[in-house]
Amino acid sequence: MAKELTKRSENYSQWYNDLVLKADLAENSAVRGCMVIKPYGYAIWEKIQAQLDKMFKDTGHSNAYFPLFIPKSYFSKEASHVEGFAKECAVVTHYRLKQDPNGPGVIVDEDAKLEEELIVRPTSETIIWDTYRNWIQSYRDLPLLINQWANVVRWEMRTRLFLRTAEFLWQEGHTAHATKEEAIEETIQMINVYAEFARDWMAMPVIIGSKTESERFAGALETYTIEALMQDGKALQSGTSHFLGQNFAKAFDVKFTNQEGKQDYVWATSWGVSTRLMGALIMAHADDNGLVLPPKLAPIQVVIVPIYKGKDEMDAIYQAGEKLRKEIAEAGFAVKFDHRDTHKPGFKFAEYELKGVPVRLALGPRDVASGNVELARRDTLEKKVYPQAGIVDVIRELLDEMQQNIYKKAEVFRDENTYQVDTWDEFKDIINNKGGFVMAHWDGTAETEDKIKNETKATVRCIPQNNPLEEGICVYSGKPSVQRVLFAKAY
């Protein structure tokens, strides 16, 4: 069958690409580095969006929309931000095309050159803080708790579907506060929201922690991250939340009158997750047969496949199948009855396995006669026969169990692939040969961090939240260290 995947053990990277394409999640477009998110992939993204949006609103945030374009000069206003973001980006220089006088087609109209070039937003701190200046006068205008769902563009040279694309979809929260404490609280609240979403919806355990200075967001005083472990032993940064201090307020002159009547600069945070989460979802759970979707994010939670020969058999099965579909739909589950006569049951089984549909019900003539149905669960691939009566209760319990089970499996994998390492030889051996999370002592200098990265490609993923202090010596430099930090190779 054309849909067969490369095995993970043969070529993990090829397996991932195969899966994204063959499960109809996304594909490369004709435009370098830009992806097309196909309907099935987008349906998963919509489920991710809906839940995150609810969690943002439950914590008091509102959505808004800011311009796609940012004047070039804005990037220079915050010194470290320009270093991080204004380099590889899409630059709009003209606003008109005209007929080519020398042949068919259109050419850029040189008379329509912009006075100042516009950058397609790689992130929106600058344009948003430029706007906030007019929205904030007094402490009564604070906090300002705003989120935006948007597309952004970063001109990446090596792209991979969902993981690193020139254009991607994301949300970016941008909040403004009267005090430093409140801004820090918000930063931490949002990284916890992301971790909760990863755990309860994506069934993905993550390590919450803070970034080292060299891995921080350009312009941030502190960056919190959630780091997940993929099945090939590499880390995937899945969401970040930044405490920006007063840097952007100073760069864009955003002051407010505080309760004592004094002027002060506003405190800022920003936080975001992107379509990269789709990559995380795939690589955390999928197997050699295809996607394994946590039931809470599955666009189709239950599929019913009829097995029949000829029209007579089909009629009876159709009735039984339709009755099941209705019952399951009325109970609030996303169910599909695939009674297409253009494809064989075997094809459909493989198709829904590939697409990670949690529960498959197969319904043949014997099932109709006996009042039973065969149920296959995607996570363990186990099959079992149940009476049709009461199947909704079975499904309800099973989907809950699968959501837990998928999480536990990922957690066991993560724990089994987390190592406490005390020597440089062991560090290199694990990073190069096994992969996984390595907890090791580090002397806290950017210099050592850099050297470790150059020699092994491993980076400090984070200093875990509530990390126990423990005296030790840096695995690389032998200098004193007060705590272990989390190292890994990363996407």
Next chain:
Amino acid sequence: MAKELTKRSENYSQWYNDLVLKADLAENSAVRGCMVIKPYGYAIWEKIQAQLDKMFKDTGHSNAYFPLFIPKSYFSKEASHVEGFAKECAVVTHYRLKQDPNGPGVIVDEDAKLEEELIVRPTSETIIWDTYRNWIQSYRDLPLLINQWANVVRWEMRTRLFLRTAEFLWQEGHTAHATKEEAIEETIQMINVYAEFARDWMAMPVIIGSKTESERFAGALETYTIEALMQDGKALQSGTSHFLGQNFAKAFDVKFTNQEGKQDYVWATSWGVSTRLMGALIMAHADDNGLVLPPKLAPIQVVIVPIYKGKDEMDAIYQAGEKLRKEIAEAGFAVKFDHRDTHKPGFKFAEYELKGVPVRLALGPRDVASGNVELARRDTLEKKVYPQAGIVDVIRELLDEMQQNIYKKAEVFRDENTYQVDTWDEFKDIINNKGGFVMAHWDGTAETEDKIKNETKATVRCIPQNNPLEEGICVYSGKPSVQRVLFAKAY
């Protein structure tokens, strides 16, 4: 008070601008022609989106996402499309900035020039049909019923918030069909979906019809439109649905094998509505006091405002208000209890009137004592006292009634401002002095259409659906005509 609006009768255009700004719907950004949609405006847009999205899904469509950028050459592939869309647009020519060697700031890196310029999508037919080529082989792959929610850019010279902006948000449906008949059916289905949404959700009566050849979408064989009448007597095109024939399939070589085993080009439709609907919503219903929102699209349907002096009064009122808030929220309505002590009741009354909140409950010490509450409805500004007990039922009925009433008021206005006109003098008089919809005979030629437009700025808005045939003579040319068509000045 700073929030006072210009009156409609004084300066309609200024009234609109004032209202958009003062009701916190949107504002101009630092980027020419691009708007910031503020949280309150965006909350209305989210309600519009949610309902349309449901209606699209109920009619079998799925969402997907296609690239923001389109290679320049794509626009030349469909001959009439390039004329309509590839002119005023944002052109990306470079993909990198670098530090300015001559000073602070960044400049465009001339070494990073794209081989082919990229256009920020003004609409996505070309990139989508280029993608569909690989998705469609057989009639089994059809129909393809896809929608995209996205931002698009058209470099408009004269912009107005929501009505005409360089960047705007929209949805664009792009469907592919095996037969002409099915594609036409889809085109009509979707204009009817828009009309139903306008009527039942926006409380806005519209005329459904088809565009004349000169007003059609660039590349379409037929364009259907819904036209609404604004309070200043101008029409606002509120949604369009296009039958594209095989034009894009031929331009991008999208063929399929039909049931007879023969190759044929695929039939196409596209349809869209945008943040322009926000402009329509404002201008259809708002008054000199501010927005009037149909309850179904109001982010806040009920606001409770306490009226008190000092802390003692406040404590009792707070308890009663909070009890009301809970009851109303539990009944499923969007309710806000505004107990801020930083603003006076009068300020709050004006604020929520300006923002078009349908129902306002005012709660003072006497109300708490008597168990009553004063209710004000936004559409008629009537006030009436009700017992607090049973207020939820009052609100439920009232919101329904207001939704109907707002529609009826707009319908009466539309009908009173629709004229059957038979002479050129009368035509000019009404168009120039009264405004409104003018039903007049037209000879069916683009030449006459052009002359009428040049002399009066009125255009044929549409040939109404199920238009009765009626012999007559063209108001302008005196030539024979078979039907009246709908003329108006338009946004």
